[in-house]
Amino acid sequence: MFKGLSLFLLLISCTVQAESWPGEQWPVGPKPSGTALDALEAYAFPPRDDNTRQGIRTDALLVIRDGQILYERYAGPTRVDTPHLTWSISKSLMATVLGVAYGEGLFKLDDPAVKFYPALEKHPTITMADLLHWASGLDWQEDYEYAPLKSSVVAMLYTRGHRDMAAFTADHDRYAAPGQAFRYSSGDSNLLAATLKTIVGPSRYPDYPWTALFEPLGIHNAVWESDAKGTFVASSYAYLRARDLARIGLLMARDGRWGERQLLPRDWVAFNLQPFAGYKAHQDEAVPGGQWWLNRPADGAPSPWPDAPPDTFAALGHWGQALYVIPSEKLVIVRYGDDRDGGYRHNELLKRVLGAVRP
Structure with missing residues (x-):
């Protein structure tokens, strides 16, 4: 009996140890390569014209699989330590x-x-x-x-x-x-x-977003503006580094758990990711959940991002800001941008990321 119990505990220990979590720094995994990565970079980072501000203008692209950084690149004025304006990602x-x-x-x-x-x-x-x-x-x-x-x-x-x-x-x-x-x-x-x-x-x-969420996740450089009444501008004005926003994505990918702590109740995460029953579908528009966006068919319309798994969900913001989470692929993707002409497509980026990281 004791031998069987010891083996069971050993298996649990190995499972926990295999799960990567970021400390002050993210663990780094094997970087993708080959023609699929070239295709991703060709889409995300075309030649950039700062005079016209036309075309796809990616400021940051960060791809994390199973808690490890696989790919990271920055452009324009954005660097690894830049807290970037998230616009409506602030809502999520x-x-x-x-x-x-x-x-x-x-x-x-x-x-x-x-x-x-x-x-x-x-x-x-x-x-x-x-x-x-x-x-x-x-x-x-x-x-x-x-x-x-x-x-x-x-x-x-x-x-x-x-x-x-x-x-x-x-x-x-x-x-x-x-x-x-x-x-x-x-x-x-x-x-x-x-x-x-x-x-x-x-x-x-005034300190609650930090004490309740950011600090437990190891986020130390977040900025969140308030209006004159001292109310956080939840619609628009949170600033985070790409690596820090990815911590939010990993938290959601793992059902609100951070290490051994259940920071968000599971039923809260389930509510966030449940399509709103009163939604009437619009072409190519993600389905609203609880201040998150879902890649789910709704009201007879197909999934808005057909090349991504149906469990994909996202926090999205103006001018191309995006935090994508794909639990079935153990992927968290942060994309910051400065897209002014509406040419960027979520499905296209997701398709190319998946092509680059899948075996």
Whole structure:
């Protein structure tokens, strides 16, 4: 009996030891080579014209398999130690921070958001889950520099809403009942940041992303801007090095576990990666989960990234920022960019990465 138990414990020990986790530095694995790598680099790093800002302009590409760096390259002004603006990847970061608070038992998904942010008193039926699904029902226009006059997000970030972004969002009227329809909204994400202030308390709030998430993962160089009310701009303004953002990806790839610590509850990760039931599919558009994007068929449409496995999910940001996670391939991919013309394609990069790293 004792001999069998010893063998069982030895097998467990070998399994744990085989799993790579980054310390202060990431372990390095075998670098891919050959024509498939050449094809990846030809797509990701074409000749760069900084005068026109046209074409695919990759600032960083980092590929990690099973906790080890396989490939890493930087371009433009970005270097290995550069905290890069993540734009809307910040939304997925806020969802991850909220997951730690959820694990502390500080709120539930079906809690009314007004419980934590009284400025939502005009909209008392919006739940935390609704905000996480971008399904608040608030009438929001997520248009950018190509349509600034009617853009809610431009007004929130740069003009009349920039001092108190959550209050600006809460003052919007409704176009649909909460929880019924998806409408991508940076405002919903900033409302989540405002609820967090009450959820964890004002004394913990300014340091909470660091103490709850970044420091346990070994992230020491993150920057997250706040508005004039001291609320994190969860929609847009987190800055991380590529290697640090990859730590978030590895955490999610391993169901919220970091080493021996279950930092995020498994049911929180499952919620993040469950397609929103009210989503109506659009061609080539990833499917929304809980402030993450999923490579899942929805509403009769095919998967948006057909050359990637169906379990692929991502955090995505303006001008080509991306954190891709492919659990079935044990892959985490960080891609930072400065793409201004809309030519970059997620599926094309994923196809070429997979071609380069697969045996």
